[in-house]
């Protein structure tokens with residue numbers, strides 16, 4: 001059985017390694033999150049917003065041309081068709097409702113690619129709540145359209161200027177903000193990372209992805225279970241959502257796709273499952289990239305949403321226990337795959353998502369296999385990056 | 394008797410605990426600053442292990458850590474420096490850092506090394522009470538090291554008692570829920586919190602830290618606790634570029650309110 005225990009551990013990974021200043025907030029959340037999420041009124045409101053505001057269920061689309069190319073049956077779980085263009089909004093809808101139940105009046109978030117920032121700014125606008133998004137100064141440059149979207153939605157975008165000025169540093173700044181504002185603020189974390197109960201809470205909100213996959217597959221193929229589920233992993237929230245209801249179905253292979261940047265051993269990579277060792281990042285005991293002296297390493301990926309030196313504790317557990325298989329994809333492989341998918345299926349994927357598709361070239365499967373790829377987001381935000389590579393693909 | 398216990402046995406008031414980051418401003422300054430602090434009349438030193446991602450620290454301490462790391466500071470080097478200076482000083486030394494650093498060094502190996510080089514206590518702000526009790530309390534107590542847990546204005550009475558039960562040496566009373574380096578005076582609300590904690594029957598002495606930056610805030614903190622901890626303000630004083638011995642002496646004098654020598 002893969003399950004989290006009461007103290008927030010999946011096997012040896014997880015927990016809440018936080019300064020005492022955050023204890024009251026985290027403890028309040030820990031005591032209440034399951035109960036609140038299970039309230040019928042909460043579920044009604046959550047489901048209503050997912051349906052009429054986000055546009056769920058997201059389609060499960062049989063990609064015939066892709067299937068023909070790869071000689072297997074490939075379905076795409078279309079999270080790119082959600083409002084705001086990625087899976088991230090499943091979690092922010094859930095967390096804004098949670099924040100309201102807890103009486104919080106100020107929201108903070110971190111963002112890498114800007115998708116989580118946009119999804120947070122969106123739900124804050126929807127609820128009329130103040131929103132501050134921390135974003136690495138480097139990411140502010142490479143994901144400019146999303147910065148403008150957040151501002152248009154009324155959020156304040158604050159640059160994180162420490163460290164490598166990317167997602168890790170934005171997360172540090174958001175945590176520091178929370179320490180400074182312990183009473184009125186809720187921190188909407190964007191992935192299955194951070195101290196317990198965040199990894200579990202975010203996974204539960206994202207689990208709607210695999211909940212739908214089950215009945216959609218049943219409808220289209222006559223069986224609930226695919227042979228494999230492929231998802232990219234930054235912190236791991238779209239993967240956690242796509243795996244969730246299959247975690248204990250051993251015949252379903254779980255493929256976690258990480259960003260190898262310029263190559264796993266190039267020194268510029270974010271392939272945590274290969275390069276990482278056990279340690280603590282952002283309050284969670286998990287796998288992370290670090291020096292032997294315990295200094296967290298600056299990761300690298302062209303994709304801002306995967307440019308993170310850790311992975312969520314659930315994924316550390318899945319990979320360490322052999323339940324999930326990790327595949328690493330370089331910048332170039334992801335770019336090639338983004339152009340390929342665009343031309344094969346008429347879908348421009350996010351650069352993060354393109355890593356998941358590139359894994360189809362590396363994994364083993366047989367022609368009878370049904371494979372679901374989680375199409376976590378659309379690529380509008382990455383157009384500037386793609387344009388720079390038009391001459392190569 | 395450990396140096397921390399010895400200190401608190403003979404002194405209960407006006408204890409000055411100064412924090413600085415090992416390897417800052419220059420890598421070889423660690424020992425010099427420790428000796429200068431002792432000479433100038435600090436009672437206790439909290440030695441920061443520079444860390445890439447110090448979640449509880451504000452910009453001043455963050456930057457000092459980054460500089461120290463750039464200077465080539467590492468944990469093994471820090472232990473060497475402490476060992477060398479230990480022959481010349483008897484001031485209690487408490488190591489402050491983040492739990493990941495301890496994990497990577499190896500928990501038991503870390504504790505053994507602390508004892509061997511003459512460290513007296515630990516402050517690991519992101520090591521939670523639960524994990525400490527479950528996995529590390531026995532190890533730390535067997536090693537005979539002190540350990541200080543934090544309380545904040547939001548900490549419940551029940552939890553303060555737990556902190557008191559687990560802490561050895563002193564309790565770190567965070568003046569205000571904030572990261573380090575906050576400025577501004579001490580508010581009535583904070584005073585009420587200090588008084589509330591004082592009324593509790595606690596076995597450990599308390600030192601107030603976060604936002605203590607000058608003579609005035611130090612004196613106020615000392616009225617409500619056994620002493621206070623100053624970090625960011627001292628780092629800023631070191632950053633001014635004066636010779637570190639002189640900067641240290643002037644700073645401690647200014648905090649004690651004895652006037653700065655020419």
Ligand SMILES: Cc1ncc(COP(=O)(O)O)c(C=O)c1O
Nearest residue numbers: 115191234235236237238305377
């Ligand atoms: C489209 C898309 N997919 C994936 C990710 C990676 O996050 P996670 O691993 O939490 O799904 C991001 C993050 O920004 C994203 O925008």
